[in-house]
Amino acid sequence: MKTIVPSRLLRNAFLADAAASGAIAALHLFISGERTGPVAATLGLPAPLLEGTGIFLALYALLLVVLARSRVVWSALAWFIVLGNVGWAALSGLLLATGGLAPAPLGGAYVVVQALGVLLFAGLEWRGVQVSLPGARVTAQAGKDLARGHAG
Numbered sequence: 001m002k003t004i005v006p007s008r009l010l011r012n013a014f015l016a017d018a019a020a021s022g023a024i025a026a027l028h029l030f031i032s033g034e035r036t037g038p039v040a041a042t043l044g045l046p047a048p049l050l051e052g053t054g055i056f057l058a059l060y061a062l063l064l065v066v067l068a069r070s071r072v073v074w075s076a077l078a079w080f081i082v083l084g085n086v087g088w089a090a091l092s093g094l095l096l097a098t099g100g101l102a103p104a105p106l107g108g109a110y111v112v113v114q115a116l117g118v119l120l121f122a123g124l125e126w127r128g129v130q131v132s133l134p135g136a137r138v139t140a141q142a143g144k145d146l147a148r149g150h151a152g
Contacts, residue, residue, distance in 0.1 A: 003072040003135030010078065010128025011068045017085075017121040018064035021057045024114065028054030044104030045111075072135040079129060085122035089115040 006014070031039040032050035040047045067073050067081070092115035095101035096108060103111060 002075045004075045004078060004129065004132040005071065005135050006068070006073050006078075007128050007132040010073075010125060010132050013121060013124035013128045014064045014068035014081075017081075017125065018061040018068065020117060020121070021064065022061035025054045025057035025061060028057065042104065043107030043110060044102065045107045049101075073132075075129070075134075078125070078132075082122050082125045082129065085118045085125065089118045089122070092118075 004010075028050040031043075032047040032054060040050055064081070067077070092111050096103075096111055101111070
């Protein structure tokens with residue numbers, strides 16, 4: 001598999017994305033709880049959606065931290081992160097535009113701002129991948145080490 005040596009830009013973009021995703025995960029999990037359900041109701045966003053995205057974003061943030069700390073990253077995985085962010089933003093907009101998600105005005109603004117932030121991370125990560133140096137092809141053992149986050 002092809003790898004890249006992540007540029008400083010890519011590492012920082014992954015870390016910033018991880019910090020934002022972790023914060024949003026905590027927020028989603030907090031406002032989807034029993035006692036804070038009224039906050040979700042005020043936004044007009046379904047609690048199960050907030051809970052599901054909160055769990056996903058928490059795991060995603062952990063992956064980004066591992067990638068940011070890795071000496072080499074599978075280039076396909078880095079591109080998958082970029083495309084996943086573009087997809088997340090597009091799906092957010094599509095849900096609003098088609099009525100698949102009908103939040104209160106404050107909730108709609110939250111979804112739009114969050115989608116724009118995700119696009120910003122996609123752009124930074126895209127550029128970060130572009131300026132990263134190519135790594136060596138990964139052997140079977142190195143691939144196992146990379147998967148465990150012990151690239152070296």
